[in-house]
Amino acid sequence: MKRDADAILNAELSHAIASMGHTDVLMVVDAGFPIPDDAWRIDLALTRGVPRLFDVLEAVHEELVPERVLYADDVPEMNPEMDERLRTLYEGSGAELETTAHETILEHGERAKAIVRTGDFVPWGNVVIECGTDPKDWFDGENVTMPAEYERRYEEMYGESP
Template sequence: MKKRGILNAPLSAALATLGHTDLIMVVDAGFPIPPGANRIDLAIAENIPDLRTVLSLIADEIVVEGVVRADDVVTNNPRLDEWLQSTFDDAEFTTRTHADVLGELAHQAKVIVRTGAFEPWGNVGLFCGVDVPRWFGGEGVIAPDYYAAKL
């Protein structure tokens, strides 16, 4: 039996497939997941599981280089935005329109994880990165300028 981390087999397996620049979305209970998407449905009931719990568990398992959320999060759900900024403090943050998050971004996602969250604009995209010190910290290896600050 697995000792810790994500115990849900489909989610654990999906995370293992992610590589650099892949997008995983963690979404609320009402998100319109596109047909044919790699959907992992964790929703059981209202706020079970909640968005922050699922994002925290995923953050412990993957390297997140970028976070994208609807521009409405910044203005209309600032507590979520503050939590995201503190949880993913090394990531680059961007915003998209709510319509883009529901449409274009969702179609780009390699994996979409549905939570039970009843949270306004509770749809977050995570772009996978690399562990910079482990990839570029070797003797004689020169990190590109865009990674040098993370060494």
């Protein structure tokens, strides 16, 4: 058994997260997302609402560094609770939070390394997470210059300058 009981216990999801590299895409989607047949599908859906989208997003967020998070541009107006929860979850993570056309979210399913299906029924409940890196881990060597973009992420993540 894993030492950290708060870490993700689902073996396939844990494996997918460990397999992600910089700019790889992981999607966490609601029960109705049309997952491509050839996608790495991690189907966690048990019954309606189990597990919930945000339960999975929060668990994934504990183990995966996001660089960019995309969701449908309908969400801020049509599902403001989801918009607020996403903003709260990713605040201070260094991730760029962006909205895009719903059709674009569907297209990301074609390039996602893995797609995690939840049991939630949430309007526009599909989130694209582009994996990032922690600037603290990658730019801590002597005679290494941290690019300005990573300095911004570092400051957002750690609340201080590198």
